Amino acid sequence: MRQSKLFxxxxxxxxxxxxxxxxxxxxxxxxxxxEIAGVYSFLPMGYRVLDxxxxxxxxxxxxxxxxxxxxxxxxxxxxxxxTDRWDDSKMDVWFKTExxxxxxxxxxxxxxxxxxxxxxxxxxSYKDLPVYAYQFQTKFRNETRxxxxxLRTREFIMKDLYSFCRNxxxxxxxxxxxxxxxxxxxxxxxxxxxxxVTYASGGTFSKFSHEFQTLCEYGxxxxxxxxxKKIAINREIFEDEILSEFGLTKxxxxxxxxxxxxxxxxxxxxxxxxxxxxxxxxxxERKNVIMGSYGIxxxxxxxxxxxxxxxxxxxxxxxxxxPYQVHIVSLGKDEVVMQESEKLYNQLNQAGYExxxxxxxxxxxxxxxxxxxxxGCPIRITVSGKNIEKSQYEVKxxxxxxxxxxxxxxxxxxxDNELK
Amino acid sequence: MRQSKLFxxxxxxxxxxxxxxxxxxxxxxxxxxxEIAGVYSFLPMGYRVLDxxxxxxxxxxxxxxxxxxxxxxxxxxxxxxxTDRWDDSKMDVWFKTExxxxxxxxxxxxxxxxxxxxxxxxxxSYKDLPVYAYQFQTKFRNETRxxxxxLRTREFIMKDLYSFCRNxxxxxxxxxxxxxxxxxxxxxxxxxxxxxVTYASGGTFSKFSHEFQTLCEYGxxxxxxxxxKKIAINREIFEDEILSEFGLTKxxxxxxxxxxxxxxxxxxxxxxxxxxxxxxxxxxERKNVIMGSYGIxxxxxxxxxxxxxxxxxxxxxxxxxxPYQVHIVSLGKDEVVMQESEKLYNQLNQAGYExxxxxxxxxxxxxxxxxxxxxGCPIRITVSGKNIEKSQYEVKxxxxxxxxxxxxxxxxxxxDNELK
Numbered sequence: 001m002r003q004s005k006l007f008x009x010x011x012x013x014x015x016x017x018x019x020x021x022x023x024x025x026x027x028x029x030x031x032x033x034x035e036i037a038g039v040y041s042f043l044p045m046g047y048r049v050l051d052x053x054x055x056x057x058x059x060x061x062x063x064x065x066x067x068x069x070x071x072x073x074x075x076x077x078x079x080x081x082x083t084d085r086w087d088d089s090k091m092d093v094w095f096k097t098e099x100x101x102x103x104x105x106x107x108x109x110x111x112x113x114x115x116x117x118x119x120x121x122x123x124x125s126y127k128d129l130p131v132y133a134y135q136f137q138t139k140f141r142n143e144t145r146x147x148x149x150x151l152r153t154r155e156f157i158m159k160d161l162y163s164f165c166r167n168x169x170x171x172x173x174x175x176x177x178x179x180x181x182x183x184x185x186x187x188x189x190x191x192x193x194x195x196x197v198t199y200a201s202g203g204t205f206s207k208f209s210h211e212f213q214t215l216c217e218y219g220x221x222x223x224x225x226x227x228x229k230k231i232a233i234n235r236e237i238f239e240d241e242i243l244s245e246f247g248l249t250k251x252x253x254x255x256x257x258x259x260x261x262x263x264x265x266x267x268x269x270x271x272x273x274x275x276x277x278x279x280x281x282x283x284x285e286r287k288n289v290i291m292g293s294y295g296i297x298x299x300x301x302x303x304x305x306x307x308x309x310x311x312x313x314x315x316x317x318x319x320x321x322x323p324y325q326v327h328i329v330s331l332g333k334d335e336v337v338m339q340e341s342e343k344l345y346n347q348l349n350q351a352g353y354e355x356x357x358x359x360x361x362x363x364x365x366x367x368x369x370x371x372x373x374x375x376g377c378p379i380r381i382t383v384s385g386k387n388i389e390k391s392q393y394e395v396k397x398x399x400x401x402x403x404x405x406x407x408x409x410x411x412x413x414x415x416d417n418e419l420k
Numbered sequence: 421m422r423q424s425k426l427f428x429x430x431x432x433x434x435x436x437x438x439x440x441x442x443x444x445x446x447x448x449x450x451x452x453x454x455e456i457a458g459v460y461s462f463l464p465m466g467y468r469v470l471d472x473x474x475x476x477x478x479x480x481x482x483x484x485x486x487x488x489x490x491x492x493x494x495x496x497x498x499x500x501x502x503t504d505r506w507d508d509s510k511m512d513v514w515f516k517t518e519x520x521x522x523x524x525x526x527x528x529x530x531x532x533x534x535x536x537x538x539x540x541x542x543x544x545s546y547k548d549l550p551v552y553a554y555q556f557q558t559k560f561r562n563e564t565r566x567x568x569x570x571l572r573t574r575e576f577i578m579k580d581l582y583s584f585c586r587n588x589x590x591x592x593x594x595x596x597x598x599x600x601x602x603x604x605x606x607x608x609x610x611x612x613x614x615x616x617v618t619y620a621s622g623g624t625f626s627k628f629s630h631e632f633q634t635l636c637e638y639g640x641x642x643x644x645x646x647x648x649k650k651i652a653i654n655r656e657i658f659e660d661e662i663l664s665e666f667g668l669t670k671x672x673x674x675x676x677x678x679x680x681x682x683x684x685x686x687x688x689x690x691x692x693x694x695x696x697x698x699x700x701x702x703x704x705e706r707k708n709v710i711m712g713s714y715g716i717x718x719x720x721x722x723x724x725x726x727x728x729x730x731x732x733x734x735x736x737x738x739x740x741x742x743p744y745q746v747h748i749v750s751l752g753k754d755e756v757v758m759q760e761s762e763k764l765y766n767q768l769n770q771a772g773y774e775x776x777x778x779x780x781x782x783x784x785x786x787x788x789x790x791x792x793x794x795x796g797c798p799i800r801i802t803v804s805g806k807n808i809e810k811s812q813y814e815v816k817x818x819x820x821x822x823x824x825x826x827x828x829x830x831x832x833x834x835x836d837n838e839l840k
């Protein structure tokens with residue numbers, strides 16, 4: 001992408017009420033735009049990052065036999081009344097609306113009910129199970145406060161996977177598979193080192209659920225970690241009685257702030273009971289289907305990456321999700337510089353790299369380097385008259401370290417090594 | 421995909437009020453599910469088709485320099501009041517809702533206003549233009565009647581591209597480029613032969629807009645076509661005065677029913693004027709940005725394909741958008757048949773084909789063939805004991821014609837020829 005053609009620009013001014021690091025950096029760099037509090041648009045580079053996050057998650061969901069679907073935002077009360085979640089006093093994040101004939105509708109904040117209802121059409125026998133279905137779909141939540149940038153928004157894409165199993169053992173096995181898939185996802189997203197599988201309250205059906213918590217000093221959650229045993233515990237169950245099960249005491253843990261980037265939960269029969277999702281087992285007996293749910297918000301993941309990967313100059317994208325892998329910065333208006341830059345741009349595009357080329361001729365080196373740091377692509381290649389004379393490029397990693405000079409002929413080998 | 425694992429099943433029963441061909445076939449085949457009237461979920465095979473349609477459109481939008489973004493459904497009145505489209509009496513398809521503090525919000529039925537407002541942040545000079553931005557985003561429209569299946573729904577993904585140009589000439593040139601991209605899209609979607617670029621009313625800014633109308637006896641629109649000159653005219657401007665501009669009279673046209681699958685429109689300065697989107701030109705003068713809009717609904721396209729590609733047995737998907745290219749149907753429970761089928765399934769998957777394998781052992785040939793016809797993949801390969809003995813497969817095209825027997829060793833060459 002030629003930066004001169006990109007319609008966004010970096011900016012120094014921000015909405016007054018924007019207090020989170022993620023939204024400040026993403027707004028300044030032109031990755032997102034704020035529609036209203038807690039409601040953000042994704043602009044070209046922001047959309048690219050979001051799309052990469054989504055595709056990594058999708059690959060891992062397909063690998064554990066998830067079948068991709070897309071449910072609807074508009075929901076009727078009939079779907080939610082059987083589980084008593086239609087009433088605003090029972091679920092307090094509904095946006096409600098209505099049809100022209102006055103029929104009430106709501107915008108789904110989650111999808112257990114409609115998917116359970118849907119499965120009643122297809123699941124009758126034990127032979128129809130297990131089933132795993134997931135979606136990337138826009139949720140709406142009428143949050144009272146929305147001050148965390150894209151970490152907690154009123155409208156957001158969520159990946160929600162639901163499992164439908166015959167019995168506890170089948171659920172337990174799939175739950176472990178999903179947990180392992182989540183671990184892979186956060187590794188691939190560049191968050192593996194700082195993301196902890198965290199024991200949390202399990203509700204009525206199982207003792208524990210698991211959260212994926214990414215350490216971050218601005219996180220809303222408090223977790224307690226024991227590095228030696230690689231155990232993390234959410235504050236809500238950080239109690240002597242629980243800890244003793246792991247042979248530990250409170251003194252064995254360190255308190256950390258974290259952002260919850262994913263959550264997996266054994267739902268049991270709560271929804272199949274409420275909505276009557278049953279199957280006939282091998283012995284002809286009717287039983288409730290046993291469910292699990294597995295969520296990740298790609299937008300929140302993006303915000304978490306920004307919160308945890310930045311410096312005073314801007315964002316530092318992990319290579320797996322960077323909007324572009326390489327940022328070519330041309331210095332000066334010199335025709336030779338532009339020609340050599342274009343040659344490199346074409347060469348790298350053809351070699352399969354994703355390249356942003358700062359081909360703008362109305363900005364000096366300082367402004368261009370500042371933009372490049374703010375946008376945060378992993379590798380910056382500077383093309384200048386001086387370096388062209390020496391048949392070399394100046395290369396700098398956004399993650400830090402000194403600039404290096406790479407002979408022109410070696411640039412692809414260098415990038416292969418850095419990025420593949 | 422092993423059909424035994426696919427959670428959907430075909431069905432013979434339908435909701436009573438489902439009167440359109442597209443929704444009847446898509447519901448029967450398990451491609452979609454109805455949440456409420458005019459609101460449909462996409463199930464695994466339906467989602468695959470939708471995704472393929474989206475990707476074809478995306479490639480063509482990128483090819484004409486579209487920059488992909490994602491705007492928000494939730495909208496505040498402030499964005500829509502300047503153009504007088506917030507009031508329900510002015511735009512009658514709003515779904516309205518509100519924040520907990522009572523602030524009114526609406527669910528965007530279209531996105532001219534928010535995108536125009538967004539562009540004010542980035543466009544100041546003629547050097548910032550032209551800009552082309554598009555999205556695949558969920559629109560909400562409070563339709564009074566919703567009886568056309570997925571052709572006209574209350575919640576749907578729409579691809580909307582908007583162009584922002586300096587002057588009429590730049591708009592005119594891009595408009596022609598977009599028109600050509602649309603022609604390519606419908607060709608690639610398998611609708612090229614029956615889709616007409618149709619002159620329609622242009623509103624206040626230009627004489628004509630253009631609709632892409634696909635001939636279909638169940639279509640809501642009436643168009644008039646002249647095959648010789650390849651001209652199509654929408655009913656709303658089928659008048660002697662207009663026709664004379666083409667050197668034609670009403671007698672030169674044939675009336676046809678059609679479905680509007682796309683629409684391109686020169687907006688002029690309507691929105692830039694209302695929202696104050698201006699730029700400074702080469703001479704330092706402030707001017708309104710000149711806009712165009714270009715829409716396609718992937719769901720409606722899917723419905724149109726079903727309406728125009730079916731027979732009494734089911735859907736006949738064009739190869740470009742079929743959920744799977746090949747449907748392997750194994751006859752009987754014989755172990756050799758299942759082994760040979762699995763070998764073929766693995767072989768074709770490895771060769772890069774998308775394969776649905778009917779590996780179900782509880783159904784006879786009649787039921788399996790009926791399902792295969794209903795689902796409508798382009799090529800059906802039947803694996804049976806008799807054919808295995810002869811080292812051959814029985815192959816049948818969904819589009820029609822007799823079954824053929826292909827030697828096992830030639831199957832990939834056959835598919836390459838049919839599908840690539």
